[in-house]
Each structure stands twice: as C-alpha cells, then as structure tokens.
Amino acid sequence: MGKALVIGAGGVASVAVQKMAQNDDVFTEVMVASRTESKCQDIVARCQNTKTKLSTAQVDADDTAAVVALIKAFDPDIVVNLALPYQDLSIMDACVETKTHYLDTANYEHPDTAKFEYKWQWAYMDKFKEAGITGILGSGFDPGVTSVFAAYALKHEFDEINTIDILDCNGGDHGYPFATNFNPEINIREVSANGRYWENGEWIETEPMAIKREYNFDEVGKKDMYLLYHEELESLAKNIPGLRRIRFFMTFGESYLTHLKCLENVGMTSIEPINFQGQEIIPLQFLQAVLPDPSSLGERTVGKTNIGCIFRGKKDGKDKTYYLYNVCDHQEAYKEVGSQAVSYTTGVPAMIGAMLVLKGLWERPGVYTVDEFDPDPFMDGLNEWGLPWRQDFSPELVD
Amino acid sequence: MGKALVIGAGGVASVAVQKMAQNDDVFTEVMVASRTESKCQDIVARCQNTKTKLSTAQVDADDTAAVVALIKAFDPDIVVNLALPYQDLSIMDACVETKTHYLDTANYEHPDTAKFEYKWQWAYMDKFKEAGITGILGSGFDPGVTSVFAAYALKHEFDEINTIDILDCNGGDHGYPFATNFNPEINIREVSANGRYWENGEWIETEPMAIKREYNFDEVGKKDMYLLYHEELESLAKNIPGLRRIRFFMTFGESYLTHLKCLENVGMTSIEPINFQGQEIIPLQFLQAVLPDPSSLGERTVGKTNIGCIFRGKKDGKDKTYYLYNVCDHQEAYKEVGSQAVSYTTGVPAMIGAMLVLKGLWERPGVYTVDEFDPDPFMDGLNEWGLPWRQDFSPELVD
Numbered sequence: 001m002g003k004a005l006v007i008g009a010g011g012v013a014s015v016a017v018q019k020m021a022q023n024d025d026v027f028t029e030v031m032v033a034s035r036t037e038s039k040c041q042d043i044v045a046r047c048q049n050t051k052t053k054l055s056t057a058q059v060d061a062d063d064t065a066a067v068v069a070l071i072k073a074f075d076p077d078i079v080v081n082l083a084l085p086y087q088d089l090s091i092m093d094a095c096v097e098t099k100t101h102y103l104d105t106a107n108y109e110h111p112d113t114a115k116f117e118y119k120w121q122w123a124y125m126d127k128f129k130e131a132g133i134t135g136i137l138g139s140g141f142d143p144g145v146t147s148v149f150a151a152y153a154l155k156h157e158f159d160e161i162n163t164i165d166i167l168d169c170n171g172g173d174h175g176y177p178f179a180t181n182f183n184p185e186i187n188i189r190e191v192s193a194n195g196r197y198w199e200n201g202e203w204i205e206t207e208p209m210a211i212k213r214e215y216n217f218d219e220v221g222k223k224d225m226y227l228l229y230h231e232e233l234e235s236l237a238k239n240i241p242g243l244r245r246i247r248f249f250m251t252f253g254e255s256y257l258t259h260l261k262c263l264e265n266v267g268m269t270s271i272e273p274i275n276f277q278g279q280e281i282i283p284l285q286f287l288q289a290v291l292p293d294p295s296s297l298g299e300r301t302v303g304k305t306n307i308g309c310i311f312r313g314k315k316d317g318k319d320k321t322y323y324l325y326n327v328c329d330h331q332e333a334y335k336e337v338g339s340q341a342v343s344y345t346t347g348v349p350a351m352i353g354a355m356l357v358l359k360g361l362w363e364r365p366g367v368y369t370v371d372e373f374d375p376d377p378f379m380d381g382l383n384e385w386g387l388p389w390r391q392d393f394s395p396e397l398v399d
Numbered sequence: 400m401g402k403a404l405v406i407g408a409g410g411v412a413s414v415a416v417q418k419m420a421q422n423d424d425v426f427t428e429v430m431v432a433s434r435t436e437s438k439c440q441d442i443v444a445r446c447q448n449t450k451t452k453l454s455t456a457q458v459d460a461d462d463t464a465a466v467v468a469l470i471k472a473f474d475p476d477i478v479v480n481l482a483l484p485y486q487d488l489s490i491m492d493a494c495v496e497t498k499t500h501y502l503d504t505a506n507y508e509h510p511d512t513a514k515f516e517y518k519w520q521w522a523y524m525d526k527f528k529e530a531g532i533t534g535i536l537g538s539g540f541d542p543g544v545t546s547v548f549a550a551y552a553l554k555h556e557f558d559e560i561n562t563i564d565i566l567d568c569n570g571g572d573h574g575y576p577f578a579t580n581f582n583p584e585i586n587i588r589e590v591s592a593n594g595r596y597w598e599n600g601e602w603i604e605t606e607p608m609a610i611k612r613e614y615n616f617d618e619v620g621k622k623d624m625y626l627l628y629h630e631e632l633e634s635l636a637k638n639i640p641g642l643r644r645i646r647f648f649m650t651f652g653e654s655y656l657t658h659l660k661c662l663e664n665v666g667m668t669s670i671e672p673i674n675f676q677g678q679e680i681i682p683l684q685f686l687q688a689v690l691p692d693p694s695s696l697g698e699r700t701v702g703k704t705n706i707g708c709i710f711r712g713k714k715d716g717k718d719k720t721y722y723l724y725n726v727c728d729h730q731e732a733y734k735e736v737g738s739q740a741v742s743y744t745t746g747v748p749a750m751i752g753a754m755l756v757l758k759g760l761w762e763r764p765g766v767y768t769v770d771e772f773d774p775d776p777f778m779d780g781l782n783e784w785g786l787p788w789r790q791d792f793s794p795e796l797v798d
Contacts, residue, residue, distance in 0.1 A: 177664035262661035265576035267689045276688045279678070283689055289675045290666045290682055 002358035003029040005074055005100075007061050007091060008082030009039035011298075011339045012105065012140070014046065015347025016082060016354075018337045019385060021047035021054065026355045031074050033057040034083070046338060061087040067094035076100060080354050082347075085109040092124055092135065099131045101357050102367075105140030105350050107231050116231040124367050135367035139353030140346035141307055141326075142168055142248075143232035145387070147371035148349075148378045149309045149324040150236055155375060157322050160242040161313040165398045166230065169251040171220035172303040172330045172341065178259040179292040188260060188269055190250075196229035197247040198237040209257075213249060213398050217306040218390070219327045225249040235369040242313070249398065263287065298340040301330040305341045310395055323395035326387050336386070345387060352381035401757035402428040404473055404499075406460050406490060407481030408438035410697075410738045411504065411539070413445065414746025415481060415753075417736045418784060420446035420453065425754050430473050432456040433482070445737060460486040466493035475499060479753050481746075484508040491523055491534065498530045500756050501766075504539030504749050506630050515630040523766050534766035538752030539745035540706055540725075541567055541647075542631035544786070546770035547748075547777045548708045548723040549635055554774060556721050559641040560712040564797045565629065568650040570619035571702040571729045571739065577658035578691040587659060587668055589649075595628035596646040597636040608656075612648060612797050616705040617789070618726045624648040634768040641712070648797065662686065697739040700729040704740045709794055722794035725786050735785070744786060751780035 004027055006017055013032065020027035030052055032040040040056035047054055059070050061083040071079065071094055078101040081091045088108035095102040108120045121137055128135045138144050146166050154161055180187050195206035211227035230248035237246055263269050268287045273280040308325020326345070333344035353370065356362035362373045370378070382389055403426055405416055412431065419426035429451055431439040439455035446453055458469050460482040470478065470493055477500040480490045487507040494501040507519045520536055527534045537543050545565050553560055579586050594605035610626035629647040636645055662668050667686045672679040707724020725744070732743035752769065755761035761772045769777070781788055 178661070258657060259661045259664065262577070262658045263665065266658065266662065266686070268667065268686075270689075274688060276680070276685055281675070281685070283685075286675055286680070286682075286685055287665070287667070289673060290669075 001026045001028055002077040003075065004031075004078050004080050004354055004358070005071060005076035006030060006032045006080045006082060007034065007059065007067070007087075008084075009034035009036065009043060010082065011343030012347045012350065013082040014043045015337050015339050015343050016080065016350040017043050017054075018047055019348055019351040020354070021050035021052045023351065023355060023385070024051040026358055027052050029053045029055075029076075031055045031057055031076065033059040033070060035060055062090050064090045064093045064097070067091055068097050071095075071098040071100055078103060078354050078357050080350060081105075082350060089120060092121065095133060095135070096124070096127045096131050099133055101134045101136075101363075102128075103136040103139050103350065103353050103357065105138060105144060105346055107138055107143070116229070116234075118231070118234055118369070121367055128367050129365045132365050134357055134363050134365060136353050136357065136362065137367055137369050138232065138235070139349050139370050141349055141387075142166060142230060143235070144346070144349045144353070144370055145326065145382065146307070146309055147232050147236060147369055148375045149389070150240055150311070151371040151373070152375035152379050153309070153311045153322055153324060154240060158311065158313040158315050158320060161240055161311050162242060162244045163312045164236060164240070164243065164246045165310045166232065166246075166248045167215060167217070167225065167306075167308060167310065167325070167398070168230075168249065169215070169217045169220055169223055169225065169306040170342065171217065171223065171251070171305065172301045174292075174297045174301045176292055178256065179297060180294065188264060190228065191226075191252065191257065191260060192264075193229065195227040196233070197227060197245070198233055199245040215249070215398060216396060217251075218325070218392075219304050220306050223251040224254065225251045232369070236371060239369070239371050247398075298330075298334050298338070298343075301334070301340045304329050305345060307345065308389075310397065312397075321393070321395060321397065323392040324389055325392075326382070326389050328387060348385050348387050349378075349382070352378055352385060355381065400425045400427055401476040402474065403430075403477050403479050403753055403757070404470060404475035405429060405431045405479045405481060406433065406458065406466070406486075407483075408433035408435065408442060409481065410742030411745045411749065412481040413442045414736050414738050414742050415479065415749040416442050416453075417446055418747055418750040419753070420449035420451045422750065422754060422784070423450040425757055426451050428452045428454075428475075430454045430456055430475065432458040432469060434459055461489050463489045463492045463496070466490055467496050470494075470497040470499055477502060477753050477756050479749060480504075481749060488519060491520065494532060494534070495523070495526045495530050498532055500533045500535075500762075501527075502535040502538050502749065502752050502756065504537060504543060504745055506537055506542070515628070515633075517630070517633055517768070520766055527766050528764045531764050533756055533762050533764060535752050535756065535761065536766055536768050537630065537634070538748050538769050540748055540786075541565060541629065542634070543745070543748045543752070543769055544725065544781065545706070545708055546631050546635060546768055547774045548788070549639055549710070550770040550772070551774035551778050552708070552710045552721055552723060553639060557710065557712040557714050557719060560639055560710050561641060561643045562711045563635060563639070563642065563645045564709045565631065565645075565647045566614060566616070566624065566705075566707060566709065566724070566797070567629075567648065568614070568616045568619055568622055568624065568705045569741065570616065570622065570650070570704065571700045571741075573691075573696045573700045575691050577655065578696060579693065587663060589627065590625075590651065590656065590659060592628065594626040595632070596626060596644070597632055598644040614648070614797060615795060617724070617791075618703050619705050622650040623653065624650045631768070635770060638768070638770050646797075697729075697733050697737070697742075700733070700739045703728050704744060706744065707788075709796065711796075720792070720794060720796065722791040723788055724791075725781070725788050727786060747784050747786050748777075748781070751777055751784060754780065
C-alpha cells in the first residue's frame with residue numbers, strides 16, 4: 001500500500017519498524033535512517049518473515065537539506081519521525097519541501113529551554129495545508145493514545161466531558177536499586193520542574209512534585225503518583241469542548257526519587273565539569289558510566305505499565321464516569337520485539353498512526369494532534385496490534 | 400619540664416600541639432614531625448605567645464629506623480603518636496629501641512583487615528617493661544576520656560559497676576546535604592560493619608545498624624543513635640570488675656545514612672576502577688572530588704558534641720545510676736584552635752595524657768589503656784584544658 005521513511009534508530013524506532021514489518025499489507029516498503037546506520041541495520045535484522053521491503057540509510061536529522069535529499073531518493077508516502085524532539089522542525093521543513101506526510105511521537109522541544117509547547121509545530125498549519133500534506137503530532141502513547149482515548153470517550157460515551165485525569169503508571173522492576181531508562185538529566189528535569197494543570201480556563205502551577213496521590217492500578221497495584229505537566233494537556237484543553245479540568249499524574253517510586261535527590265545533593269548530576277586528576281570531567285557523565293547500561297534493562301525488567309484516562313462528564317443528562325486504559329507487560333513486549341513496555345507502548349501507536357495516513361483514513365492537510373481525527377480506526381488498531389484497551393464504568397477516582 | 404615529639408600533622412595533632420604550647424610550663428620543647436613538613440610548620444605558626452620551644456621535622460612514620468634517628472636527634476621524653484593507626488607498631492618499635500615513653504589515641508589497625516583489637520599492642524607489655532618505658536594506649540576521647548570516666552566512676556561513685564553505655568553524639572551541622580569529615584570509605588565501613596557488645600562474659604554480634612535508639616542529649620536534643628563496636632569495649636570489659644554489660648552507641652542522622660546508602664547502591668563508593676573515556680577511575684575517588692573538601696567544614700560547622708558514659712551499679716548496697724559526659728561546641732573549638740569539636744575532643748586528651756607522663760603521675764613501665772591509671776589528675780586536666788565534664792545522677796537510660 002505505501003512507503004514509510006522512519007528516522008531514528010532507538011528503542012521506539014525498533015518497535016515501530018518491527019510492527020510495520022508485521023503489518024506488511026500496509027507497509028510495502030520501509031527505510032530506516034539515522035546518524036548511525038549500523039543501528040538501523042540491527043533493527044532491520046530483527047524483522048523476519050515479512051513481505052515488507054526493508055532498507056537503511058545514514059542521515060543527520062538536523063540537516064534539512066540531507067533529509068530532503070533522502071526523501072527525494074526514497075520517495076516515501078510518509079516520514080515517521082522517531083528521532084530526538086529537538087529535530088522535529090528540521091524534519092517538518094523537509095516534508096513541506098518534498099510534499100510528504102509527517103508523523104511524530106513527541107512535540108518539539110528547544111534544546112536549551114526544555115519547555116514543551118505546541119506553538120512551534122502548530123505554526124506549520126498553513127505550510128502543510130498549502131503543500132497538501134498531513135502532519136500528525138504526538139502519535140505515541142502519552143501523548144497519543146491518551147488523546148485518542150479522549151476523542152473516543154467524547155464520541156461514544158459522553159455528551160460532554162468535564163474533567164480528565166491522565167494516569168501513567170510504570171510498575172516495572174529491573175531489580176537494581178537505581179537505574180534510569182534514559183539520560184538521568186531528563187529524569188531530574190521531570191521531577192524538578194513545576195507541576196501544572198488546567199482548570200476553568202487557566203493554567204495552575206504547583207511546586208515540583210507538590211501534588212501526590214496514591215492509586216490502585218489494575219494489574220499493578222497501589223503506587224504513588226505525582227502531578228506533572230505533560231504535553232497533551234495543552235491540545236486537549238483546547239480541543240475538548242466543555243472541559244473544566246485536566247491533569248496528568250505519573251508514578252515514581254520513593255526509592256527512585258530518594259536516589260535521584262541524593263545524587264543531585266552531592267553534585268553527581270551536575271553538568272558543570274570538575275577538575276579530577278588534571279582532567280575536566282562532567283559528574284553526570286561519570287555517573288552514567290557507573291550506572292547500569294540502559295540497554296541492559298529491557299531483558300531484566302518485569303512487571304507492567306498501566307496508562308489511561310479517567311473521564312467525568314454528562315451523558316443523557318446524567319453524571320458519568322469512565323476509565324479507558326491499557327496494561328502492557330514488560331516481559332511480553334521484550335519477548336516479541338526485544339524492547340520493554342516503555343518503548344513498546346510508544347512504537348506501536350506510531351505505526352498505527354502512520355497506517356491510518358497511508359490508508360487515507362487520517363488524511364487532512366495541515367498539522368493536527370491525534371484527538372482531532374476519528375478515533376475508531378485507531379482504537380481498532382490498538383486491539384489488533386498489541387495494545388488492547390480496557391474500560392471501567394465505575395473506577396476509583398483521584399481527588 | 401619535658402620534651403615531646405608529636406608525630407602527625409592532621410586536625411588532632413594541630414589541637415594537641417596548640418594545647419601543649421598553652422601548657423608551656425610542662426611542655427618546654429615540642430617537635431612536630433610528619434611526612435609533609437609544611438603541614439607541621441602550619442601547626443607551629445598557629446602557636447602564639449608561648450614559652451614552648453617549637454620545631455618541625457620530616458619523617459616517614461612507617462620507617463622505624465627513620466623514627467629512631469629522629470628520636471635520637473631530638474631526644475624527647477615522650478613520643479605522642481597522632482599519625483595513622485596503621486603506624487602504631489612501627490612507632491612503638493622505635494620507642495622500645497630508644498627507651499622513650501609512648502602515647503597514642505587510636506589502637507593499631509591492620510591496613511587490610513580494619514579490625515580494631517588491642518592484642519597487637521598488648522603484646523608489647525614485656526618489651527616496654529624491659530625498656531622501663533610507659534606506653535599509654537588510646538588517650539583521645541573515645542577511647543580515652545570514656546575510659547577515664549569509667550575509672551573515675553568506679554573510684555568515687557560505685558562499689559561495683561554493672562553496666563556501661565557509652566554515648567557518642569555529634570550534633571554538628573555543616574549545612575551541606577552530605578559531606579564527610581574524612582574518607583567516606585571509613586564511614587561506610589563503620590555503618591556496614593556488624594554491631595558488637597559485651598554481656599555476661601560474651602561478645603554478642605548484631606547485624607549492621609540493627610540496634611537503634613533515640614536519646615535526648617543535653618544541649619543537643621533528640622538524636623537517633625546506633626549500636627556499634629568500639630575499641631574501649633575490649634579494655635573496659637577486661638578491666639572493670641563486676642561488669643555485666645557494656646555497649647557503645649553513636650549518633651547518625653537519617654539523611655546522612657540515606658545519602659551514604661544511595662551512593663553505595665549506585666556504585667559511587669566502590670574502589671574497583673571503571674573505564675571512563677579510556678581512563679581507569681576509582682568511583683570513590685571521583686566522589687571525594689565532587690564532595691566538599693573536609694578541611695572546609697570546620698569553619699561552617701555549628702552545634703555541639705556530647706560524649707559520655709551512663710553507669711549503673713551499686714553503692715553502699717543500693718542501686719545507683721550515674722552519667723558523666725562532656726559537651727563541646729564546634730564553633731568555640733574552631734575559634735580557639737582552628738579545628739572543630741571532633742578534632743578538639745581528641746587532641747586535648749592526648750595533651751593531658753602526655754602531661755601526666757611528663758609529670759610522673761602516669762608513669763608505669765608497660766603498655767596500658769587509660770582506665771588503668773589514677774583518673775583524678777586526668778579529670779582535673781579536662782576541666783582545666785577545655786573539656787569540662789558534667790554529671791547527672793538521674794539520667795535518661797537506654798533500654
């Protein structure tokens with residue numbers, strides 16, 4: 001049916017490409033490109049028993065001209081951007097120039113400010129319309145599936161949604177006292193940034209980690225979770241009519257937070273170099289060298305993720321509560337694609353979004369978040385491709 | 400009156416030498432010797448308005464022949480060993496060879512085993528007797544003052560002492576989330592070693608930090624303290640007749656322990672080198688480079704230490720309880736001698752012990768711990784030289 005150019009070769013790209021190769025009626029040709037071509041080749045080597053024609057390329061995603069040249073050479077129907085969030089704009093520019101559909105899983109972040117905002121990408125609306133191409137923003141799990149859940153709830157279960165609580169629980173255990181899936185600096189930013197949620201038309205800021213709740217997650221159990229800002233709050237606050245409040249909560253274990261705090265306290269997470277035996281060394285880089293290699297975690301991580309949305313609103317004049325969520329097992333994901341659930345829950349929705357564009361079901365010139373399309377084929381895709389959803393009509397609520 | 404050779408130039412030596420210079424009727428001549436002579440010169444420069452004749456020398460305390468040569472050249476009446484515990488035996492050998500009195504503040508520890516035992520030094524009994532010289536073992540605060548307290552209590556307050564609890568509280572605050580006064584490796588050994596106490600003639604081992612109590616210390620307040628093994632338990636269990644139980648407790652803050660544990664968990668306290676950017680680096684050494692310089696802590700440490708012994712026993716046929724302790728203020732110590740209370744409480748008793756030898760009050764051929772001498776002149780010395788003691792006849796007890 002169509003050709004996809006995947007840019008990026010990390011855990012999420014690995015899952016998305018393997019899922020495309022499973023879905024070979026839709027993805028007839030896939031090229032994987034990244035700065036390090038050997039990583040692309042490793043991904044392709046994982047794809048067995050597929051009719052999809054797979055290839056690889058080397059590309060610097062920061063270099064729009066290089067991306068344009070690659071697009072012209074491969075001539076894909078869609079570019080699936082699974083590179084770094086810093087690189088969204090340079091890749092979008094290449095899509096405009098070559099009139100190629102675009103999809104990503106995380107919104108643009110300026111390297112220096114670490115402030116998630118859609119405004120940089122929403123500014124491409126007219127350019128995409130003029131080029132006649134579709135830009136899908138944030139087609140991972142959160143953002144992504146959580147926004148599709150909101151569109152689905154509004155379409156089928158509510159006349160009006162008044163509050164949304166997005167709950168992101170990772171109940172995985174890698175057996176180390178402390179390790180990070182990715183750069184600890186990003187972890188530290190996350191827990192040291194102010195919290196933010198939207199209520200009655202206004203953004204309300206809180207101290208970092210100031211709002212804490214305990215929640216009993218299906219198939220995971222009781223976990224502490226903390227209110228954070230997350231990018232889908234911006235698009236859903238704008239797009240869901242009648243919404244009065246939307247919040248986002250993420251689970252963090254007490255031990256994880258204690259270790260992170262202690263390491264920060266003693267200066268081990270600093271990015272200011274210190275002089276050690278005549279050499280300038282950045283403490284954070286030394287810490288990463290001491291910690292377990294993130295790529296070694298997948299194999300040993302057990303447990304499940306549980307991510308979803310609790311909606312409250314009105315249906316046929318009555319109050320209604322509704323919880324939509326997915327449970328994903330780290331070890332099952334690892335067995336299927338060699339990556340644990342954190343990559344799996346992001347890579348599968350990227351494939352589904354790209355599939356809907358290729359099938360013409362989610363084609364609309366401009367740039368849009370996933371809540372702005374018909375949720376039904378996406379919801380079917382989740383059930384078909386490994387992230388089945390569950391619903392609960394009387395869930396525990398978050399106060 | 401006499402000449403002292405002080406070996407060592409750390410914080411304790413700095414306090415002891417300054418106190419000797421204050422006590423210039425007794426200490427007519429003092430030489431300070433260490434591996435780094437400039438550190439000795441810094442100590443001498445702190446001593447103003449004194450009749451004591453001060454000098455410095457370079458010496459390797461591991462090298463008995465070098466210490467013998469220095470003793471022969473300077474001809475001291477006593478060698479005051481404030482070097483590393485690893486060096487006790489090489490210095491004792493030099494004292495035997497030159498027939499010079501000896502005093503230290505910490506018992507011999509083998510570099511590889513970190514096991515505090517008196518047997519290595521008690522083995523010098525006959526050699527010291529034959530040489531006609533006095534060897535005073537452990538004349539710091541603990542061991543040292545705590546043992547003198549026991550001898551004093553037995554002489555004046557009890558017919559029989561049945562239990563002793565030694566309580567060592569450091570209520571100092573340097574204002575950092577985490578810092579160590581010395582090598583963090585030694586701190587880690589301390590908290591990860593098994594606890595041990597003596598009861599009814601037997602040593603009882605516990606898991607590390609397994610016995611925890613809260614105690615309300617005079618002038619400090621409530622602190623958590625943990626049962627540890629400490630070297631004076633061995634000599635007091637042997638020397639105090641009628642003793643049924645002796646224990647030692649040291650305070651550690653929860654935050655201090657948490658930081659230490661986290662750093663251990665992530666591997667930052669390991670002494671196994673890791674490869675970092677092509678170079679072998681020991682994580683513990685890198686950690687020390689990141690932590691505040693221990694020498695910078697004295698100036699900013701506020702608060703007090705409170706160290707003492709709670710005795711229970713019989714007097715005139717009745718049960719009796721008695722608490723002897725000293726409170727020392729970090730900032731007052733720093734103002735007087737440029738070192739905080741941890742060094743002050745060790746350096747002052749070293750000077751007092753040496754003074755009693757020079758005065759002939761504690762002269763007895765052989766090697767002895769300080770509880771084996773008349774405690775009265777030592778107790779007077781504490782009041783005169785900056786560590787006044789207090790007594791409480793109805794103290795809070797430790798269960």
